[in-house]
Amino acid sequence: MTSAPAIGFEYRPSRGLALGLTGMVLLAMLSIALSGLPGWGKLVLASGAMALVLASRIRQATPPASVGWSPDAGWLLLGRDGVETPAELASHRMLAGCLVLELRIGERRQVLWLLPDNSDSDTRRRLRMRLAAGQGARSPTVI
Template sequence: MTSAPAIGFEYRPSRLLRRTLIVVAALAVLAVMLSALAAWLKLLLVITVSLATWHALRRVATNPIAAAGWSADDAWTLRLADHEDVPATLASFRVLGAFVLLRLRTAERGVQMLLLAPDNSDADIRRRLRMRLATIQPGEAVPRL
């Protein structure tokens, strides 16, 4: 069997993820407002949901990763926004239909999450990633999320 070719792609946060977070937060606020809780508790829960949503949106927007690459010898490299290349290891992954979620661990930056969705990545890149991730055996060190 020939070795798998390297896979490289530019990365930007998914707009679809941001929109989904906002819709879920709006539904949570609506559920709280329609509940039979006391007014002070409703206010507390709405503030909590708003702060959690703001924090999640901020984390998504400030992702330092500009590109990623997976070489033929299973080595990951992350290119940061400041043009620094950082080696990484695949901590875990999940394939959900057209979406690919990768957790990559770096020594300097800790765990970085990459969500490849139809709005921020090429369909061919996601297909190649899914095919290559499928070759990872369940007993190997990389668990699925």
């Protein structure tokens, strides 16, 4: 049996996901503003919520320019600066037609959301098939 061919794709952050997250933050701020809390309570709660949003944005690693997986090399991320970095698949999920990959790069983690607006359906389908077959978790050891 021949080994599975490598899969590679360019990665760009999803605009739909960014819009959805922005909408959720705005709704959270609106709900705080319309709550029955006193003015200082609204200010503290809104400031805390915004601090959490900013902290999560800072903690999130810069997204890679492209991603590749091969049976021999495993997962490779090509940074925007042209540096290739090996990664290990920590987990994967399928959420309503969206593929979510969590890759570990040393101590850091990189979460990649593959949605219809930032990846083609064929790439998502091939990745789902490989991941379902257990091929994407770790590259096999060659003796």
